[in-house]
Amino acid sequence: MNHGYTRRTTLALGGGTLAAALLSGCGGTATTAGKSNGKPVSGGSLTIGLDAEPTTGFDPQVAQAYNDQQIISQFYEGLLSLDDKGQVQPGLAKSYRQVDATTHRFTLRDGVTFHDGSKLTTDDVIFSLERLMDPAIKSPFTQQYKIKKVTAVDATTVEVKLSAPQPSLYHFLARPWSGAIMSKKWTTARTEDQIKTAENGTGPFKLTKWTKGVSIQLAAHTGYWQKPKPYLSSVTYRLIPDETSRVASLRSGAVQLMAFRDLRLVDDLKKTAGITEANGPLVSSVWINMNTLSGPLADKRVRQAFNLAVDRQALIKTLGGGDSATLGYVIPPQDPYGTTPTSADTVYAQNQAKARELLRAAGQTKVSLELVAPSDPAYGPDISAMELMKAQLAQVGITLNLKLIPFATVVPRVLSSDYSNMIMMTSVLNADPSQYVSLWFAKGSPATKVKDQHLWDQMAAAASESDDSKRVTLYHQLAQYIADQCYLMVPYAKAVRGEAWTDKVGGYRPDATATRLELKSTWLAS
């Protein structure tokens, strides 16, 4: 099966969460609705507080940093799209159908133009999908696709042939980065570096000026196919890396919309008049992977005792404001394939007497374990929670040694299995549920710290199931099995980031990708 390691965590300091994408099914949109309701007004210039500049720039097909994707989502579009609830909708293709297990056909919409005014043709679609599969482009999405051949059936229809069935195809095509349709003429006339600093998509906004270190300015694409959108005539992303400064800029009205990472700000923002705050979707599960191949955690009873010793509700309290859920399973709760967290609470409700009993039965009453975790400031609240967990574990005789290292070195350690007992990472939304489990448990992967044929059989069955409702059930069962075996501890799930905007902003709805797919529907009250 596909190993599909997805970059799922946040980069240090001002870095970005990566590879967030939403699947069909129930989307994880934030719940708070904008206060500015009523009729959309055209015109208006919106200023957004930006925490970090694009990492690799605007080439959509190589962009995997969140910093890049949140801007690219305004420039480019795919054959399919995601609505604010995260469901797959038609995009540049007005209709699409599956011909057989490995053949899909897409009919292009009329009247779609690129920002340079040229018309979208099947040539552009074929070029874009072939470019995605071209190893020379070094796209992180290449190996997620199973595209074999793309051909034009007629002037408006494109046929995509796959080498094998790919249940995740539509989800990848629906994201503005991994499914981006680029102009063949424009792209081939430019060097790789030029494509990274300019753009020519079909999306609602086009780039007018990128002043490095200061701002990125966008203007409405007047030829946008989804009339009368976009309502805003211009959007400015103002770079304000410091979070306190960014919140201050929202309060002063200098920016009207911004995202924040420290969820402890939620309570403060809630009290501020004229500001709407929205908690992001619960897609950041804290994963503590256990080495079941050697050491004390090879014994299932020790792993169970570890889970039972911890009071998850108490851990959540250290995280501050915002919603969090106690036990998520391996797949985050607001992923359409995720398990609702409430039932889990009863599975591993704190029971220290039972934990001690299990340790006695295992003959390990004095256990010492090392937990490798990221030291970066973005993980501050999680590290506080881990410190509390350490105190709770001590009560049953488990000594937890926290080893904090920079996030940039955590990922290589996960991939090379370089840790003795446990390692911690957090998730963001993936395009396909197989990616969450593959990271930790793929058969034959150097990252895998379990040996369980039954698990691998279940993973293979779930990954290749093409019926979506059956697939959901299979992933629930898989997640339950992993929780029962205590291969991976997931103490809680939380939002990756929150968003806040002023009362002047109307029609804005955060989406689970957190890249502001709905900026085209947003307006500014005069």
Place this chain on the structure above:
Amino acid sequence: MLRYLLIRIARALAVVLCLSAVVFLLAHLIPGDPATLIAGENSTPELRAQITRELGLDQPVWSQYLSWLGHAVRGDLGTSLLDGQSVAAQVSERLPVSLELAVYAAVIAAVWGIPAGIWSAMHQGRAVDRLVNGTAFLGLAFPPFVVGTVMVLLVSRLTPGWPLFSFVPFDQDPLLNLQDLLLPAVALGIPFGATLCRYMRAAVLDVVGQDFMRTAAAKGAGRRRLMLRHALRNALVPVVTAGGLQLGVLVGGTVIVEQVFALPGLGSLIVSSITQHDFTVVQGAVLALGASYVVINLVTDLLYPLIDPRIRTTGARRDG
């Protein structure tokens, strides 16, 4: 005199050379692998190896350093690992903002720090002296980023109309530019001014107690002439030394203040490139920052002969 000049310049060059080596090695100590960053974790090992080769990261460090240095002396600092833009171009775009901020802060510091120091010295032991001293201590105790953050919070609540996070280049609109940089310059100028104030006070007191001052007073020089013509001229040498060193520190201090006020200077470039593991940009930007520190110190050294005629003749520095 010429000898004094040449020695200073040679020393400065040696420092920059050492600095370049340290900067290069430091950038290589940043954890994380650039190839993984560029290609992504779900890339194949072959692709990562290919990128490593293309970037020359498979060569020994010393050979990478020599090749980098060779280009650097010709003004070529390489290109960004991430977006392929010229590092020299980015640095030359950002450095003026940081330098302007540092100079602006120095002017603010001098405007309040030096008169306050003189005033304080002239009223030694009195209430005014204690007030100025106390203020200077407070100014020293609050680092610029704390002052900056507090100013951001206060200004955003009290005067929402103030252009807190705007930036207009000087050549586009000088007045607006000076307004945009005012708060960050004040944040930096408070502690810097406090340092100048304390040096000035001590230097004036030191000079006032010397024989030649008594002689001058005995010859009938007025208090004003005594202070401006005799005391200040002599008190200035240690203050210029301290000021020069502090100005270098100030350029470094802009790193954090730029982050707080979201200014497009060298500091914010360094911070963002570190988080993005863009080694070549980190190297180029830190080298530029370090080199400007060395240049400022060199200029300070060269100022001595102008202030102190004794150095012009003997080539010796009176005060370190």
